[in-house]
Amino acid sequence: MTALNELRQLRQQRGGTTVKPVTNLRKSDGRAALVFLAPWFLGLFGITLIPLVASLVLATTDYDLLTAPTFVGLDNFTAMLSDTRLHQSLKVTLLYVLTGVPLQLVVALGLAVLLNRGLRGMTFYRSVFYLPSLLGGSVAIAILWRQVFGQDGIFNAFLGWFGIEGMGWISHPDTALWTIVLLHVWTFGSPMIIFLAGLRQVPEMYYEAASLDGASRWRQFRSVTLPLLSPIIFFNLVMQVIIAFQAFTQAYVVSNGSGGPSDSTLFYTLYLYQEGFSNLRMGYASAMAWVLVLIVLLLTAVNFWASKFWVFYED
Amino acid sequence: MTTTTSPESPELGERVRTLAEQSPQRPGPARWRGIVRTSLRHAVMIGAAIAMIYPLIWLLASSFKPTELIFRDLSLIPTEWDFSNYAVGWDALASPFGRYLLNSAIIVAGCLIGNLVTCSMAGYAFARLQFRGRNLWFAMMLVTIMLPIHVIIVPRYIMFQQMDWINTFWPLIVPKLLATDAFFIFLMVQFFRGIPRELEEAARIDGCGHPRIFFSVMLPNAVPALATTAIFTFIWTWNDFFSQLIFLTQDDVKTAPLALRLFLDSSSGSSWGPMFAMSIVTIIPIFFVFLLGQRYLVQGIATTGMK
Numbered sequence: 020m021t022a023l024n025e026l027r028q029l030r031q032q033r034g035g036t037t038v039k040p041v042t043n044l045r046k047s048d049g050r051a052a053l054v055f056l057a058p059w060f061l062g063l064f065g066i067t068l069i070p071l072v073a074s075l076v077l078a079t080t081d082y083d084l085l086t087a088p089t090f091v092g093l094d095n096f097t098a099m100l101s102d103t104r105l106h107q108s109l110k111v112t113l114l115y116v117l118t119g120v121p122l123q124l125v126v127a128l129g130l131a132v133l134l135n136r137g138l139r140g141m142t143f144y145r146s147v148f149y150l151p152s153l154l155g156g157s158v159a160i161a162i163l164w165r166q167v168f169g170q171d172g173i174f175n176a177f178l179g180w181f182g183i184e185g186m187g188w189i190s191h192p193d194t195a196l197w198t199i200v201l202l203h204v205w206t207f208g209s210p211m212i213i214f215l216a217g218l219r220q221v222p223e224m225y226y227e228a229a230s231l232d233g234a235s236r237w238r239q240f241r242s243v244t245l246p247l248l249s250p251i252i253f254f255n256l257v258m259q260v261i262i263a264f265q266a267f268t269q270a271y272v273v274s275n276g277s278g279g280p281s282d283s284t285l286f287y288t289l290y291l292y293q294e295g296f297s298n299l300r301m302g303y304a305s306a307m308a309w310v311l312v313l314i315v316l317l318l319t320a321v322n323f324w325a326s327k328f329w330v331f332y333e334d
Numbered sequence: 335m336t337t338t339t340s341p342e343s344p345e346l347g348e349r350v351r352t353l354a355e356q357s358p359q360r361p362g363p364a365r366w367r368g369i370v371r372t373s374l375r376h377a378v379m380i381g382a383a384i385a386m387i388y389p390l391i392w393l394l395a396s397s398f399k400p401t402e403l404i405f406r407d408l409s410l411i412p413t414e415w416d417f418s419n420y421a422v423g424w425d426a427l428a429s430p431f432g433r434y435l436l437n438s439a440i441i442v443a444g445c446l447i448g449n450l451v452t453c454s455m456a457g458y459a460f461a462r463l464q465f466r467g468r469n470l471w472f473a474m475m476l477v478t479i480m481l482p483i484h485v486i487i488v489p490r491y492i493m494f495q496q497m498d499w500i501n502t503f504w505p506l507i508v509p510k511l512l513a514t515d516a517f518f519i520f521l522m523v524q525f526f527r528g529i530p531r532e533l534e535e536a537a538r539i540d541g542c543g544h545p546r547i548f549f550s551v552m553l554p555n556a557v558p559a560l561a562t563t564a565i566f567t568f569i570w571t572w573n574d575f576f577s578q579l580i581f582l583t584q585d586d587v588k589t590a591p592l593a594l595r596l597f598l599d600s601s602s603g604s605s606w607g608p609m610f611a612m613s614i615v616t617i618i619p620i621f622f623v624f625l626l627g628q629r630y631l632v633q634g635i636a637t638t639g640m641k
Contacts, residue, residue, distance in 0.1 A: 058452040058455065063475075067486060067514060074488055151390070153624055158591040159617050165598075272598070288484055292576075296491075
């Protein structure tokens with residue numbers, strides 16, 4: 020059960036009768052629930068919901084932490100319309116999400132399928148593929164990336180074997196973003212593990228039946244594996260889009276906080292950080308944050324809408 | 335990648351194996367095809383594995399090379415061993431590197447306690463207690479998993495600033511003490527649901543209340559979920575950069591990732607060796623957690639990610 024399926028079920032339950040019968044009909048555990056959920060309630064209201072509302076209020080103000088906030092209405096939002104750096108950051112982030120996420124998922128799915136069926140050394144390969152996804156978000160790896168794709172980096176040394184003259188991939192505005200996309204693809208291990216778990220659930224008899232009918236491997240993949248795995252692909256897609264949209268560390272370290280060269284790695288969150296915490300434009304940063312939420316919501320909604328055409332639920 | 339390969343049919347695999355057993359002296363074409371296919375798969379796997387792991391091993395090797403030999407040197411075995419990178423890197427910044435590691439460790443410890451205690455409590459309530467509005471609260475909890483941190487970070491910053499908490503560890507630890515990592519609540523809920531209800535009912539007949547059931551029945555049976563929570567909390571907190579960058583600006587409270595980043599400012603590329611050495615130092619704890627906790631990591635991802 021993924022978080023998404025839980026939400027789907029909750030929505031289906033609403034209006035109808037409650038699906039799950041209460042097995043032991045005790046009185047409401049209200050008081051116990053209050054105790055067990057006390058920290059969570061405190062956190063939900065104190066440092067999630069109230070800040071959420073506060074940031075909406077802040078978004079309509081000018082606030083630099085030093086002087087009292089002044090109300091400016093929708094000025095922050097209209098300012099965004101003509102902010103070219105903001106447009107650039109949106110472009111960069113969308114490019115990153117729209118290329119990095121699908122690429123990563125294709126690699127994850129491909130290797131999961133290859134690993135799935137009785138390959139000797141499967142656990143070894145799985146570990147090797149998984150390790151980078153634990154390290155990928157760290158500063159150490161981003162620093163490594165700076166060297167690997169630098170002018171004097173080992174990627175150029177590798178190209179040198181084939182007589183190809185490399186370039187400073189990190190320092191060139193046309194290629195800097197793609198090195199970060201590659202870093203994202205490099206961390207395919209965790210969606211791969213989710214795919215592997217999903218592949219285990221596909222009943223063997225489906226493949227047996229398909230191959231009795233003379234279906235080729237490719238056909239079996241298309242007609243058995245993909246449809247049965249589609250809810251998991253969908254889950255990975257939704258989650259990875261949300262996560263990728265918030266990518267920060269890699270761009271920050273690779274560009275040393277600037278988003279350069281020429282703003283080519285100015286991720287949305289990096290620009291938000293610069294505006295809010297370097298330039299102390301708290302109001303503008305809050306407005307940007309709400310736009311971020313709206314975009315993520317929109318992308319998720321599009322994903323859900325599109326899922327009707329390709330996601331197959333057995334139940 | 336998927337266009338050139340397709341899943342191995344178990345049925346065919348079986349058949350090949352039976353065939354092979356029946357006629358060992360006369361390998362049929364099917365058997366050869368099987369061998370070729372398996373070898374191809376291994377070739378792809380080994381190639382991919384090398385590509386994945388090469389940069390990491392290279393990083394390790396380079397941390398032992400003199401800085402001037404790091405550039406354009408693909409080799410994984412240093413021709414000249416230079417251990418001074420570690421000593422130089424350790425003392426290259428305002429404080430010894432151990433200070434930053436210690437700060438990271440303190441934050442990790444606080445977050446570990448917070449997540450283990452509060453997320454398991456909330457998980458128990460959602461998995462086992464009946465209370466008004468449960469579905470609504472549960473749905474809210476699920477939604478907060480997907481809520482971008484950026485939309486609350488600015489007001490949180492202002493709030494913590496007014497409490498004089500900037501440059502302390504509280505802004506990083508308190509959210510975990512208040513179970514804001516909803517992902518782990520969900521993980522615990524999933525796990526608690528799988529524990530047979532008979533166990534609790536037996537305890538209840540013996541007169542146990544909810545606290546006793548939670549501590550003596552649920553938690554001992556949820557060790558894998560607790561381990562997964564601990565491991566992920568460790569790795570995510572250790573790697574965290576964004577919130578540490580915002581809340582910690584003074585040198586004496588800086589963490590290992592923040593300190594690593596300082597190398598980029600101070601060195602302008604001239605001291606790759608020491609920087610790589612300290613990179614390795616910050617990676618090592620994660621690597622060990624990975625080695626020890628791999629089983630739980632895989633299980634954890636699978637149970638929360640799986641349909």
